[in-house]
Amino acid sequence: MTISNAWAIYAGILTGALTIYYLFVGWKFYRLEISSLFAAAKTKRRLSISTAAADRQPPGPDVPDDKAAIEPSKAFVHPPLPEHQDLYDQLTLEIEEASQQKYNKQDLIQLLQTILKEYPSLTAPPLQDAVNRHIDTECARFGAVLLNPADKAELWEMQ
Numbered sequence: 001m002t003i004s005n006a007w008a009i010y011a012g013i014l015t016g017a018l019t020i021y022y023l024f025v026g027w028k029f030y031r032l033e034i035s036s037l038f039a040a041a042k043t044k045r046r047l048s049i050s051t052a053a054a055d056r057q058p059p060g061p062d063v064p065d066d067k068a069a070i071e072p073s074k075a076f077v078h079p080p081l082p083e084h085q086d087l088y089d090q091l092t093l094e095i096e097e098a099s100q101q102k103y104n105k106q107d108l109i110q111l112l113q114t115i116l117k118e119y120p121s122l123t124a125p126p127l128q129d130a131v132n133r134h135i136d137t138e139c140a141r142f143g144a145v146l147l148n149p150a151d152k153a154e155l156w157e158m159q
Contacts, residue, residue: 033089036092109154
């Protein structure tokens with residue numbers, strides 16, 4: 001049996017092998033970054049769809065016509081994904097490391113306090129609640145120490 005074009009076969013095999021190699025490297029070393037990129041894109045898409053749907057709805061009797069009439073404390077605040085994505089990524093990485101290193105509760109609280117000190121703009125309770133939910137999710141995901149409500153309040157006392 002003769003091979004009609006050896007270079008074409010070689011290029012096809014090489015392309016397949018490189019694709020498999022880079023998929024493995026991406027999965028092994030960059031899966032957190034890749035998943036956070038997909039999550040951010042999905043959230044942006046979901047927010048744009050919900051805003052478009054809200055624009056199409058006629059205001060009902062309980063919805064004020066003037067959007068400025070809504071008090072800031074009663075307005076819904078979206079999770080701070082776009083502006084604080086770096087915080088979420090850093091929290092995820094540090095909680096994963098704390099889980100692997102078997103940190104105790106006090107060490108984890110100190111670690112999270114040092115991270116949160118870098119973000120003084122997180123003073124609004126809805127933003128703090130969103131960050132607390134993210135911390136709960138990541139602690140449960142990686143099997144780290146779970147924080148109770150008193151511990152979460154302690155996180156924000158140092159700010």
